[in-house]
Amino acid sequence: MSNIAKLSNEDKALAHQIMEVVDAVIKREPNIGHTEITLDKAKRDAITHHSKFIHELGVTQNKVDVYKVCSWYGFYLAKHLDDPKKLCLWIVLEVMNLMLSKEKHSTRLSDDFIKHLHAMTQNDGFQDEFGVGKNGIYSAFSACKNLTNELSKSVHFLPLVKQ
Amino acid sequence: MQSQAFYDMVDEVEQELANYQRVTEHSNTGYSNGTSEEVKTFIFSLADANKMQSVIEQISQNVVRMS
Numbered sequence: 770m771s772n773i774a775k776l777s778n779e780d781k782a783l784a785h786q787i788m789e790v791v792d793a794v795i796k797r798e799p800n801i802g803h804t805e806i807t808l809d810k811a812k813r814d815a816i817t818h819h820s821k822f823i824h825e826l827g828v829t830q831n832k833v834d835v836y837k838v839c840s841w842y843g844f845y846l847a848k849h850l851d852d853p854k855k856l857c858l859w860i861v862l863e864v865m866n867l868m869l870s871k872e873k874h875s876t877r878l879s880d881d882f883i884k885h886l887h888a889m890t891q892n893d894g895f896q897d898e899f900g901v902g903k904n905g906i907y908s909a910f911s912a913c914k915n916l917t918n919e920l921s922k923s924v925h926f927l928p929l930v931k932q
Numbered sequence: 933m934q935s936q937a938f939y940d941m942v943d944e945v946e947q948e949l950a951n952y953q954r955v956t957e958h959s960n961t962g963y964s965n966g967t968s969e970e971v972k973t974f975i976f977s978l979a980d981a982n983k984m985q986s987v988i989e990q991i992s993q994n995v996v997r998m999s
Contacts, residue, residue: 776942776946778939781935781938781939781942782935782976783967783972783975783976784938784942785933785935785938785939786975786976786978786979787975788933788938789978790975790978790984790987790988790991792933793984793988794988794991794992794995797988797992798992798995805933808933809933809941812933812938812941813941813945816941816942816945817945817948817949820945820946820949821949832966832967833966833967834966834967835967835971835972835975854999856995856999859994859995859998859999860991860995862998863991863994863995863998864991867987867990867991868971868974868975871970871971871974872968872970872971873968873970880998883998884998887998914968
């Protein structure tokens with residue numbers, strides 16, 4: 770029995786919109802070789818991985834987590850596109866950091882940490898099924914969001930000013 | 933990719949995985965974050981072309997700086 774819940778059209782629209790942002794930046798970057806076919810292939814792989822992930826971990830999820838969408842889409846873009854410098858990963862990391870800054874308790878990962886995430890994902894070689902890279906990126910952002918929410922419960926926490 | 937084509941792709945994958953067999957046994961984490969209302973509002977606001985363009989510019993500049 771599958772525990773993969775059917776996504777609502779609003780959640781599909783959410784996932785689609787965030788992928789459109791990533792695609793729009795990719796399409797204006799001359800050093801990334803892409804086609805609609807490779808972009809679509811990355812989308813399909815990301816959706817499939819998302820569904821398998823929540824099934825493997827027994828998570829009953831009926832809402833889209835855009836950090837999962839973004840990190841796994843970025844991983845499969847890096848795997849499928851002609852992008853030697855893996856600029857698509859930088860794009861995805863920047864989009865995810867932008868989303869963190871829009872959370873209720875605005876925050877961001879530092880530039881140095883973003884560079885570390887990029888290097889770590891590249892070192893994976895984009896061949897793994899459940900490797901450090903794509904889950905590592907998701908976990909980093911998800912943990913940051915979670916920690917910020919927890920810290921916000923403290924009276925001493927001072928959130929960043931929203932950009 | 934058009935919205936409807938994307939929706940169809942999601943439906944197709946969900947259908948393909950409806951009978952997916954678990955390869956390994958994990959304890960059920962039950963952990964599901966979803967997306968916060970704040971981020972959801974931000975993402976949907978990008979349907980506005982001007983706002984989208986502004987965000988694209990911002991991301992592009994940061995990518996150049998970081999890479």
